[in-house]
Amino acid sequence: MNVQADFGTDPSGKGADDIVLAVRNLKKHFPIRDGVFQRVVGHVKAVDGVSFNIRRGETVGLVGESGCGKSTLGRCVSGLSDPTSGGVYFGISADDCARVDDHQSTGAALPSSEIADIEARHRIDLLQGDAQRRFRRNCQMVFQDSFASLNPRHLVVDIVGRPLRVYKEASGAELTERVVSLLEMVGLGRHHLYRYPHQFSGGQRQRISIARALALDPELIVLDEPTSALDVSVQAQILNLLNDLQRDNNLAYLFITHDLAVVQHMADRLVAMYLGRVSETGETKTVFDDPQHPYTLALMAAKPDLTDEDGAKLQALEGNIPDPARPPQGCRFHTRCPVATPICGWEIDDVVRWLEESPGMFDTLAGVERMSAFDASLRFSDTGSAERLAGALRSPAMPAAMQRAMEELSIDGASVRIRFQAVDEVQLTDRGFDHNVACVLDPSKD
Amino acid sequence: MVDFPQSTRRNAIDTIAPESALRVRWRRSTELTAKILSNPATVLGFAIIVAMFFMAIFAPWITTANTPDPYQMPRDWGATRMPPGTPGYPLGTTNEGGDVYYGIVWGTRMSLQLSITVVGITLVVGSIIGSLAGFIGGKLDEVLMRIVDVFLSIPELIFALAIAAILGPSFGNIMFALAVVFWVKYARIMRARVIQIKNSDYIDAARIIGDSKLNIYFRDILPNSFTPVMVQATLDMGNVVLIAATLSFIGLGEAGIAEWGVLVSEGQAGIASGRWWASTFPGLMIFLWALAFNLVGDGLRDALDPRTESSR
């Protein structure tokens, strides 16, 4: 695997060594079972190779729509789910991180003992004993649904004091006092100690969640859409609070959200995901000033913003999110991309998808013999259908890029043989200033 | 569902002085009790249960206990088949001169023993098995649930009948049979609830904190899962007595004991001849007992409905 991009190592040099958490090639696949014996017939590739760093004291925004895998990624980062492959490294120094990166780019089959040692000390799914406890104490999470994330039968003092109890940091009166100071940190008070979660408003419950997350003075808090369910004015309060807490406690945040406005406001750097992979990453300001990935552009065009000019029109993105069990080849976005090129990964599945949506055509498809994802023979029940397909593929109804990518298109009776240009999975390329984009189009190279 | 505005105690919450945890929990249980008792049908059920309870406790004082075994119906061959209202026998006597009133009172004791024992055992055993199956999952879950499926595919009454028939007619055997049949219900309820809760965010939150699985089981899973089990247990207090009475009625009960089902069975021959009292009064008691627990069980279920709990 060719690692071309820098994963957020700060070129300016300040704080470059202080990586709190490093994610490397994280993959999380969920098996799909079917049939009487529940055999595994495929995998939902929720997260399919994501890498980035989180530095001390910074906020990394993880943006994407539903189905992009950001929530799954959040769960892997916080240790709730174990990754299928790849790793989340905690407390790793920049040097060790570089060693892991080099090792992966050379693709050695067996890890050397040095690498194995680094993995044992830092990979969160391999940690044991004290090291695991240290990770747990330093990585906490705030959930989207403030009501569901608090045990309805526990009092606030139990909820917020639980981390202290679990690690035996305090008990009795001392515990109560520590809980009070935590509550005061988030804008609540002593009089909220002996209350049940349902007695609070959504914003207050989220504050309780945040107080709980702060109890052990962590280095990193993963926030999974913490304000999505809140009203605008309450969201403003919570975002202000999160900012103050970050400043006072030098906290790092992984801020997961689908709201571009919030991420633009809160995040230092952002990672945009589409269908399990990173589409664009960089400093927030850079990405918003100069978005280069077509998906990022589409997101921004679709999102109404208060500061837009009057009369500006929303631009909608065509197509649907493809099935995560069969992600498109090359660039996953090519099926919906308005500026797709012939090398964006056109494949047989694109033809099949088109057939599914055309009335009547799909029914006559008898079988598909695949030589590869790019090369197949589609057999129809009659020659007429085959000719119709071939005709459609040559017509202007098809994207021009797709037609140019077709190396072979021939009819053989009732079968149509199609071969596209085979391309590899698109990689993140460095556009300068720590701005990485997974797109073959590079405006700076024109 | 529209978010209908609720008047909340939100503003009060920000100004009222703190109290202790104990006072708050006490206040919550009294509120819950008040909610349960706000339904007049539930109150009626409770009243009947309390009356029966006292009847059972004070049995030796409101009747003259039979010797040597008070649970055996006393036989007064000189006063057989007397109608109600006969001096000394307010509800009449049975074919063997047994005091129907005596049978009712001591039958209450037996029913109480029966239901508490059976429900107690089945509740505990079923809940433990069900919650472990749900919490641990995997192979254990598969195995346990297949066993439960087998049990559940046999109708309760037939199953209990078969066991009691094999073991022989006795009160103890009836209790055993019922215990064997009834535990699976709790296992299923508990498992379903535990699985539902297991996926909640607050369980994830506890895992993120780093709490042990054991702690999570006891502190988070169990306290939130027992309300449906409690409702079922209350309803079963009534059901158990009904089924036991049925088994006794068809002859699997111990002859001659002061138990409602046995009394109904022994007295039914006399109905054709107009001697209605030996069966009717014990039958009435069975009815009242089952009714009372059903009323309370329904009242509990309405009051503890998770939907109303969370939207308070």
Add this chain to the structure above:
Amino acid sequence: MLDMIKRKSGTANSSATIASVKDLTVHFQSKKGKVHAVDRVSFEIYDGETLGLVGETGCGKSVTGRSFLQLLPIPPGILAQGTVNFHPHARCASCTGEGCAECEHTGRCPVPCPSCEGSGCSRCDDSGAETVELLRLPDRDIREIRGDRIAMIFQDPGKALNPTLTIGDQISEVFFQHRTDDLLEASGFDAADREFGAGALKRLASQRNGGIDNLLLSIPPLRGRRDRILKALSEMVAEALAQTHIPNPQQVMDRYPHELSGGMRQRVMIAQALACNPDLLIADEPTTALDVTVQARILDLISDLQQRRQTSVLYISHDLSLVRRICDRVAVMYAGRIVEIGRTDQVFKNPCHPYTRGLLQAVPTAARKRGELMAIKGTVPELVDPAPSCRFIGRCQYEQSACRMQDPALHPVADEHSVSCFIHHPAPAGDAPGFDKRTS
């Protein structure tokens, strides 16, 4: 005739009104007392416009929207007072709903009031148009209006669609209910026909057929007619789906809701809502549960359909940026009241009410520095028996004694822009507030 109606109602814009709400007050009975969910709300919806109803949770916007179609549960809800006057249009006689010059291609024409022939009287509230009071309409009449003249789409399409019916069946229900005559006609059958099997066919076309009818209709002479009805129905459903740009409507008709994505389900709901070309569409947060890109497409769709058919839309949302994009006028609600109402560009350029200002300043944008979002202090007040003061006290930066003593009402501050705040119109007593006098 049309001109006369248009001149009578409306404002300086001289556009006709499709609905007018006056003093709508809805209470909810709760343990603590009566919650004043909606309190003397009055506004008008003009023909062909999109009116946004914006506010946060608990402000009463959903309750207001639902009251149009009597969708509020009456205990615990109490309709304390108010009227909602609706002016239904009828299908254009010259084009039978297809669209022509006469009806300006909308397929619907306004109906003059029967008692004054369009000149204006008390029955039609001086509008000259046929008027129906929605809140107290009997059940049978409101059912005629629901789905036909006024349609509603909800927030979660997954919950609003019946999971056990196919998409085709669900949309068919609308046609069975409101287009019985069309279905019968399409089968070459007259509604007044008295032939053998007439009753069964009529019942089929209105979905009241029973077992015996089904048996009867399977006999050859009637079977052909039945099939024609069903075929006509199928075509109407496909047409409704195609209007919402759903690819391959024939295939979608046979699918169940769970087989479709969120965006598609919302399209289906819109198709169902617009099937009978309603006069008013009430959209209750239709895109909240959808992704940004899907949301953009749905909004495009609504605005496209609205432009083509001139359907009026009452768009309920909490998202200010969204409302700014698609609404002609906007009404801001707070604690059961409308605090500001006016043309969208005016309200957003020059927000007059302190709450509106607070809301606009609370939205995170690149312009605001981190940690300095303008958060309105405090929380929404309890709505139980509220005191006679401005509802925004305790949270307002410009509060003065006048605000604590009486409750402001909506007063115009500019053409088509009204606010209820003592900063903009004189208070009967006490110190008046002003934007220059910050008290907190």
